[in-house]
Amino acid sequence: MKKTVVLYPGLFFSHFTPMMELADVFMEHGYAVAIAVINPSVREDDAAFTTVVRRAMSSKTDVSFHVLPRIPRTPLLAFGGSITEALINYFDIVRRNNAHLHDFLSSVQSLHAVVVDATCGLAIEVARKLGVPAYQFYPSDAGALAVDLQVRSLRAGSKTLGGDGTLVELLGVPPMPASHVTDIFGQPVGEKVDKDLETVMAEEARATAEFAGILINTFVSLEERALRAIHDDLRCSLPDGMVLPPVYTVGPLVDKAGAVDESSRHECLVWLDGQPDRSVVFLCFGSFAGSRDNPEQQLREIAAGLDKSGHRFLWVVRAPSTEDLDALLPEGFSARTRGRGLVVNNWVPQPEVLRHRATGAFVTHCGWNSVLEGITAGVPMLCWPLYAEQRINKVLVVEDMGVGVEMEGWLEGLVTADEVEAKVRLVMESEHGRKLRARAEAYKQSAAMAWKDGGSSRAAFAHVLSEMDAAHDKSVA
Numbered sequence: 502m503k504k505t506v507v508l509y510p511g512l513f514f515s516h517f518t519p520m521m522e523l524a525d526v527f528m529e530h531g532y533a534v535a536i537a538v539i540n541p542s543v544r545e546d547d548a549a550f551t552t553v554v555r556r557a558m559s560s561k562t563d564v565s566f567h568v569l570p571r572i573p574r575t576p577l578l579a580f581g582g583s584i585t586e587a588l589i590n591y592f593d594i595v596r597r598n599n600a601h602l603h604d605f606l607s608s609v610q611s612l613h614a615v616v617v618d619a620t621c622g623l624a625i626e627v628a629r630k631l632g633v634p635a636y637q638f639y640p641s642d643a644g645a646l647a648v649d650l651q652v653r654s655l656r657a658g659s660k661t662l663g664g665d666g667t668l669v670e671l672l673g674v675p676p677m678p679a680s681h682v683t684d685i686f687g688q689p690v691g692e693k694v695d696k697d698l699e700t701v702m703a704e705e706a707r708a709t710a711e712f713a714g715i716l717i718n719t720f721v722s723l724e725e726r727a728l729r730a731i732h733d734d735l736r737c738s739l740p741d742g743m744v745l746p747p748v749y750t751v752g753p754l755v756d757k758a759g760a761v762d763e764s765s766r767h768e769c770l771v772w773l774d775g776q777p778d779r780s781v782v783f784l785c786f787g788s789f790a791g792s793r794d795n796p797e798q799q800l801r802e803i804a805a806g807l808d809k810s811g812h813r814f815l816w817v818v819r820a821p822s823t824e825d826l827d828a829l830l831p832e833g834f835s836a837r838t839r840g841r842g843l844v845v846n847n848w849v850p851q852p853e854v855l856r857h858r859a860t861g862a863f864v865t866h867c868g869w870n871s872v873l874e875g876i877t878a879g880v881p882m883l884c885w886p887l888y889a890e891q892r893i894n895k896v897l898v899v900e901d902m903g904v905g906v907e908m909e910g911w912l913e914g915l916v917t918a919d920e921v922e923a924k925v926r927l928v929m930e931s932e933h934g935r936k937l938r939a940r941a942e943a944y945k946q947s948a949a950m951a952w953k954d955g956g957s958s959r960a961a962f963a964h965v966l967s968e969m970d971a972a973h974d975k976s977v978a
C-alpha cells in the first residue's frame with residue numbers, strides 16, 4: 502500500500518491552488534494524497550474559493566478529498582471588513598475543526614505525514630496527538646518570511662523604525678521604507694496589534710516551531726539572499742527562543758489549470774489570440790478584489806491612463822454589474838479603446854493569460870502567486886501593492902529581481918492617469934522595459950530548471966521525503 506500524505510489547505514484561493522500543485526508533486530513521487538478541506542461553506546462570500554475547491558474535487562480524481570463536516574453555528578469568514586476580526590475568526594475556525602481533522606486523520610490508512618497550510622498551524626495539536634510527522638506549507642515568499650520574523654522580534658522589543666521616509670535595513674531583503682516593513686498580514690511593525698490577535702499570533706508562532714519543516718513556494722535562484730538570511734541568521738528569531746524548522750524550497754508551484762470554469766475557453770483568451778505578440782498590458786489585482794482605496798476615482802484614472810498610453814490592454818475589474826462598470830468608466834472610453842482594449846468584469850484564467858504570447862506586461866498587486874505566475878511566464882511587472890505582504894513583494898520584484906517597476910501613488914491612495922500612462926510606456930516602449938523583459942525571461946528559464954533533474958526544488962523535495970521517512974520511522978518505533 503502506498504504511503505499517504507494528507508494535505509490540509511487554507512481557506513483562500515491563493516493558498517489552495519499551489520497546494521493542489523503540491524499534491525501532484527507528491528503523487529509523481531509515488532505517494533497517495535488525501536486532502537482534508539475545512540467546509541468551504543464558511544467562505545460563502547468567496548465564489549472563487551468555493552468554485553476552485555469544487556473544480557479540484559471533480560478534476561483531481563487520483564486524490565481523495567474529505568470535506569470536514571460543517572461545525573454548527575460557525576460564523577462565516579469574510580475579509581471585507583476589519584482584518585483583525587477576520588483573522589481572529591479564521592484561527593477560531595481552524596481550531597474548532599481540529600476535532601474533525603483528528604477523526605479524519607485517524608481513519609487514513611498508511612498515514613505517512615501531514616502538510617498543513619501556514620494559516621492552519623493550530624492543527625499541529627492534532628498531528629502531535631497522533632504522533633504523525635507534520636510539515637508546514639508556506640504559500641508566500643522567503644523575503645516576506647524573513648521580514649515577518651524580524652517584525653516579530655522588533656515588536657517584542659517595542660522598537661519603532663522612524664518616519665515613512667526612513668529606509669530600513671533588514672536581513673535578507675533590500676532596504677525598504679519604514680512603511681513597507683510589515684508582518685505577513687500587512688500590519689506595519691509599529692502598529693499596535695489587537696490583544697486577541699496577538700494571542701493567536703503567538704500561538705501560531707509556537708505551532709510553527711513544532712513543525713518538522715517548512716515547504717516554501719519559491720526557488721533558490723529567485724530568492725537566494727532571503728533564504729540565506731533565514732537559514733544563517735533568522736532561524737532563532739521566533740519569540741521565547743523558539744527555533745524555526747528547516748525551510749525547503751519547493752516552488753514554483755503555479756496553477757496549471759488556471760481556469761475556474763473549464764467548460765469553455767475564456768473570452769479573453771480568444772480575444773488575446775487576435776492580438777500581436779507581447780502587445781497587451783494585462784491588469785489584474787488578485788483573488789479578492791480590485792483597488793480598495795477610492796475605487797471609483799481610481800478606476801477612472803486607470804482608464805484614462807490606458808487610453809492615453811495607446812497600448813492594448815486586458816483589464817480585470819470587479820464591479821457589481823456591467824451597467825455599474827459602464828457608469829464608472831470615463832465617457833467615451835469604451836468607444837475610443839474598442840478593439841485594442843478589453844475590460845472583463847469576471848474571473849479570468851490568469852496563469853493562461855500570462856503565458857499567452859500576446860501578453861507583454863502585467864500590472865499586479867504583487868500577491869505572491871501573481872508574482873510567480875509572472876516570473877514563470879517571463880512577463881515584466883508593474884507593481885501596485887494593496888495589502889498583506891505585497892509591499893515587501895514589490896520591493897523584491899523591483900529592487901532584487903529587477904523584473905518590474907513601481908506604479909507610484911499607491912501609498913498615498915491614488916495612482917494618477919499620468920503615472921499609469923508613463924509606466925505603461927516605460928515598460929512597453931523603452932530600453933529599460935526591454936531589460937526588464939530580458940531578466941524576466943532569464944528567471945522563466947531558471948524557474949523551469951528548479952524542478953528538472955538536478956534542480957534545486959527537486960533536490961529540496963527529495964530531502965523532505967527522506968526526512969519524512971526518517972520522522973515517520975521514528976514515530977512508529
Ligand SMILES: O=c1ccn([C@@H]2O[C@H](COP(=O)(O)OP(=O)(O)O[C@H]3O[C@H](CO)[C@@H](O)[C@H](O)[C@H]3O)[C@@H](O)[C@H]2O)c(=O)[nH]1
Pocket residue numbers: 513514515516518640641756759785786787788789817847848849850851852867868869870871872874888889890891
Ligand atoms: O481573475 C482572476 C484573479 C485572480 N486569479 C488567480 O488568483 C490568484 C491570486 O493569488 P495572489 O496573487 O497570491 O493574490 P491574493 O489572492 O491576493 O493572495 C493572498 O495570498 C497570497 C499568498 O499567500 C499573498 O501573497 C497575497 O498577498 C494575499 O493577498 C492567482 O493564482 C491568480 O492567477 C485568477 O486566476 N483570475
